Amino acid sequence: METTVRETRQLGKTETRLFAIALGGMPMSLSSRPPESQGVATIHKALDLGVNLIDTADAYCQDESDKHHNEKLIHKALEQYSGDTSHVLVATKGGLMRPNGSWTRNGSPQHLRETIRASYEALGGEKPIDLWQYHAPDPEYTIADSLTPAKEAVQAGLIRFVGVSNFSVEQIKQAREVVEIVSVQNQYNPWHRQPETDGVLEYCEAEGLTFLPWSPLGGSRRVSELKNVKAIADLAHQKGVSVYALVLAWLLAKSPCILPIPGASKPESIEDSVRSAQVKLTDAEFRTIDQATVS
Template structure:
């Protein structure tokens, strides 16, 4: 698989990554099957896996995804030296819900636990502040991450669910290499709120979360005629068309589709070979949500 650089760094990552969230939520597959998914992704050339401390069932299960990835990498027979795990911190899972927590005390502790959950032997390549908490300044919330870089627990810092103004605030305090915001056919805000343009301008990698619309919407892609027709014409799946559309929107975009079975990541990786013309991208743009 082709690679891209992570922001302005020299770290090379696969042009399509693996989103680990489906393998750790309430409906997650058995651990052995999840490890098969991760191993299949590695076999196919995926070198970026996106996770978070909050990818779990609830607070008692915190850091499940990170521990799972560490175990899967340890059991893998091939070379894992080029694998980048990008994790996040700043969301809580009380009783399975999602709440923000930008308290520096909490973030300092969860960074340490993420580092340990991922093996504790080498720095976390990319740690991302999961979502800005209005109760704490961006500088205060990113202070623990800055400290962790100095301590050797983190190499690079990214942000998630940030506006352009918030990204700039973060950049005034620390070096930012990536942005992860929602982006899919039903949610095209990054095209219109300036975030995508700013990432291109600043050479920041943009990770679109929920690229296929999430579990509630991805099954509806067949109902979007322009996507269904293009998939039929090219002999590929509707999911591959959407991933190709996202990749065609900007060179800074690197999709991270989730998977909970090997066939899903196989399909996602195959999307790297699907090419859309400017006219085809425009067809989709005109027919999906703005």
């Protein structure tokens, strides 16, 4: 039996369908960011290939003085693109701060109201934010307090859809009592299998929520190690794809609610990631990848 990936995925229970691979914008705005022209070219390549979900955050920047950098870059790239972008969704996040380049949580309702407005403006200020996600729960505030600004922003026409990130099942349930939730963005890759055991992936499947794995290839250190995992390297060679595309195909085969968001800062990187949507895995091949990184 072969598993064939459907090239599109539904966003929650909405009528919106998305290409099976999204573009993660973070690498284009951190301290190691490429030239702006390269970032724009990367976004344009993704659009050329049919990608219609771009994931960003207000905190994808170098530090607090640089806040909303990635959102502004994505908006500029969309403005400069010669093709139709009416079907492209930009998903952003709020709730993290970047003091001196570090990462800290801030679930203050007042802060979130301000950053939602700033994200709305950074993304053009002409239409609602397609998908706004609470970046990570802040233990200093209740889920209800932190998500009330998102509910208000939906009612005010600043946000279209709402998602959460780095949430447990119980926290997702609390969030859904405040505002409709369409997606969950948690870490998931061959080395980080927590969503398989903590109930989040199962909950998303049962409740019709889209699961967006962040760091789907395991981060910079793991990415460099992938070629050294013999079972994965051998299978990738047999299929004529990169080890990265193979791992993304494995994630896609895990569940129809999964839509990976691999980061990219070069056009060839997102081009390689998109190939994963065409990869077919037999049950045996799927198990080979599944077991190759289990310690």
